[in-house]
Amino acid sequence: MKRWKVIFAAVLSLALLAGCGDKEGHAEDGYGEGRMGDTMHTYFFDYTVNSAYLCDSFEGYVPSQPDSQLLVADVTVKNTNQESILMYDTDFQIQWNSEAEDAYDYPITFYTDPLTEEQLPSEYELAVDEERTGLLVFEVPAGQKDFSISYLELFEDGTEEGESGDVFFVYFTAEEQS
Numbered sequence: 276m277k278r279w280k281v282i283f284a285a286v287l288s289l290a291l292l293a294g295c296g297d298k299e300g301h302a303e304d305g306y307g308e309g310r311m312g313d314t315m316h317t318y319f320f321d322y323t324v325n326s327a328y329l330c331d332s333f334e335g336y337v338p339s340q341p342d343s344q345l346l347v348a349d350v351t352v353k354n355t356n357q358e359s360i361l362m363y364d365t366d367f368q369i370q371w372n373s374e375a376e377d378a379y380d381y382p383i384t385f386y387t388d389p390l391t392e393e394q395l396p397s398e399y400e401l402a403v404d405e406e407r408t409g410l411l412v413f414e415v416p417a418g419q420k421d422f423s424i425s426y427l428e429l430f431e432d433g434t435e436e437g438e439s440g441d442v443f444f445v446y447f448t449a450e451e452q453s
Contacts, residue, residue, distance in 0.1 A: 320362075383412045
């Protein structure tokens, strides 16, 4: 009898662990999180942060603040909706650990024009099942290495999905550019 209890407990544990894997990248109770390389599944699209690095300049652009550096993230976005969707690079924001309320920012295209064709455009349309990979470039505080890139679901009527809105975070440590 004791042996069956042990086997049952082991099978139940494996089933629970397998079930948890199915939720990766999906929001639960308004919140979803992942790590670099994980695909986040929003209401409209999937997105993956493929890689990220820190640098002092990008295509001649230097941070506007002397105590800042640039974070360059390679991101893939895929339309999973049933119709074409209009995307903005500012749909995504960067966060870092800080007590300050303004410990976040938008891509540099919020302040200036794109610097290269490799960047995701400021505004672009994704057809049904279309996938696009590009760079998001952010100004971040010098010395920070741990970040998250987030997306908040907002609908055309201004409402958010669910009562508190589904928000997705991809956490990572950025590498120094060599």
